[in-house]
Amino acid sequence: VSFRASSPTGPRRRPHGADSHQMRGSVAHQRRVLDRLPVPGPDDAVDPVHLVRGFADPLDQEIAGIVAALFAYGQVKAICRTVEWILGQLAPSPRQALLERRHLRRGWGAGFRYRFNSRSDLIGLCEGIASMTRDRGGLGKALALHRADHEDTDAGLASWVNDLRLRACRAAPLSYGLRHLLPDPARGGACKRWRLYLRWMIRPADGIDLGVWSHLMSPAELVIPLDAHWERIGPRLGLTSRRTAGAGMAKEITRGLRKIRPDDPLRYDYPICHLGMRGGCPPRLGEADCRICPLRSICPTAGQAVLQVGGP
């Protein structure tokens, strides 16, 4: 099982008819339909955020959250195993452990390796978090400061990531693995893992998201963590006409959702992705899929194709 997997990058065939499509019905109707989508409860089998909820202190949660989000690439079991192992090295309080600079002790994290990331990358990440926490009082407070210095959220996010990278490099070289772990939002990628982390931290606590930073930033500013489900379902729903997955597609889909929920566009992120995770709106789409789909009355693709093959 992949956790909110990205599809391979590059141009792909646009789902049939998506060019001229827009979501059907009035905004009020769209909102009613989306509000009725089942909001699944926390699903420990598919979401590493459950590991973050194990900490009570918000300052521990923001550190556990960044670890869980940044290592959320690959298979869900491997992600959860890895995040659990790292948090075990920082138990019982990740904030306290990092402020004590436990990660710089001889032998700490020995044997760590997760796909592109080595022990050195992990130590760099820990040092970046520790340094920012010590100097700014926390990751969220630091992000709010960067946000206040820039005219939009993305510029603030890019500046904050750059700050974190520079601090990480005090303890580790800026390897391919560390760059992969701390992707630069200024490069135009969808930055799914950063978007996911911000969603967890900023959206109000609802059983999935944690609302740890809800006093620092508004959910209205969030952008969807674009994954393979959104790349497939977004164009079919008429929320984007873009061919290539990236920041542009993520923002276009979010703009569409913001028209329906200006205060909280990502309210529909988890329910729609979960529809895809449960096999709804599959890549090989048949009429029967649309007939039972809870989105059919607002979806411009519903009833349009006998069999459509498109998207990841």
Ligand code: SF4
């Ligand atoms: S299953 Fe059909 S109706 Fe539902 S979102 Fe996909 S294309 Fe639209």
